[in-house]
Amino acid sequence: MKTIYLVRHCSATGQEPDAELSDLGLQQADELVSFFKNKKIQHIVSSPFKRAQDSIQPTAQSKNIPITIDERLAERTLSSGNLTNWLELLEKTFTDLDLKLDGGESSREATVRAINVLNESPSNCVLVTHGNLMSLILKHFDESIGFKDWKSLSNPDVYTLTIGNNDSTIERLWTK
Incomplete structure (x- = not known):
C-alpha cells in the first residue's frame, strides 16, 4: 500500500505563477503544520508556483524535510488566450478529457503528467498542487469526480490517496 497526501495550495493573491499567499493563506500554511504534525511524511514534492x-514550506521546516520542485505539478493551462467563458469550457473538459483549447492542454494530458509524479513518489509523500490538477488526479482514481467537485475544493484542501495493487481509496481530510 502507498499513501499519498494530495494538497491544494493555500489562499493566494492571484493565479500567476509568482502570486504570493494572502494573509489568510499565510495563516492556513501554519495550520497545515498542525494538520501534518502527527502524520508520517517522508517526502514533499511541490508545484513550482510560489503559492x-x-x-x-512551514510544514517542511517543522519536519526538516526538503521540498522537491516538480514542474509536472504546475496548474493546468486551459488556454493561452483570455476566455470570457472559461468556466463553461473548463466544465466541458471534465466530460471531454481530450478537449484542447488554443495554447492549453487537455484534461488527459494534464492527468498523465500528474499521475507520473504520483507513480514515481514513495509512500508517505505530500504532493502540493492546484485545484484543477488536483481534481483531475482524483478523477483518475474515481471517474465520478467532476466539475462540481472541483468547485467544492477549498484553499487549502487535503486528500489522502491510498493505493494498493488492485484498488485505491480517496479520503478528504481537510474539513475547515
Whole structure:
C-alpha cells in the first residue's frame, strides 16, 4: 500500500505563477503544520508556483524535510488566450478529457503528467498542487469526480490517496 497526501495550495493573491499567499493563506500554511504534525511524511514534492511552495514550506521546516520542485505539478493551462467563458469550457473538459483549447492542454494530458509524479513518489509523500490538477488526479482514481467537485475544493484542501495493487481509496481530510 502507498499513501499519498494530495494538497491544494493555500489562499493566494492571484493565479500567476509568482502570486504570493494572502494573509489568510499565510495563516492556513501554519495550520497545515498542525494538520501534518502527527502524520508520517517522508517526502514533499511541490508545484513550482510560489503559492504552492509557500503553502507547504512551514510544514517542511517543522519536519526538516526538503521540498522537491516538480514542474509536472504546475496548474493546468486551459488556454493561452483570455476566455470570457472559461468556466463553461473548463466544465466541458471534465466530460471531454481530450478537449484542447488554443495554447492549453487537455484534461488527459494534464492527468498523465500528474499521475507520473504520483507513480514515481514513495509512500508517505505530500504532493502540493492546484485545484484543477488536483481534481483531475482524483478523477483518475474515481471517474465520478467532476466539475462540481472541483468547485467544492477549498484553499487549502487535503486528500489522502491510498493505493494498493488492485484498488485505491480517496479520503478528504481537510474539513475547515
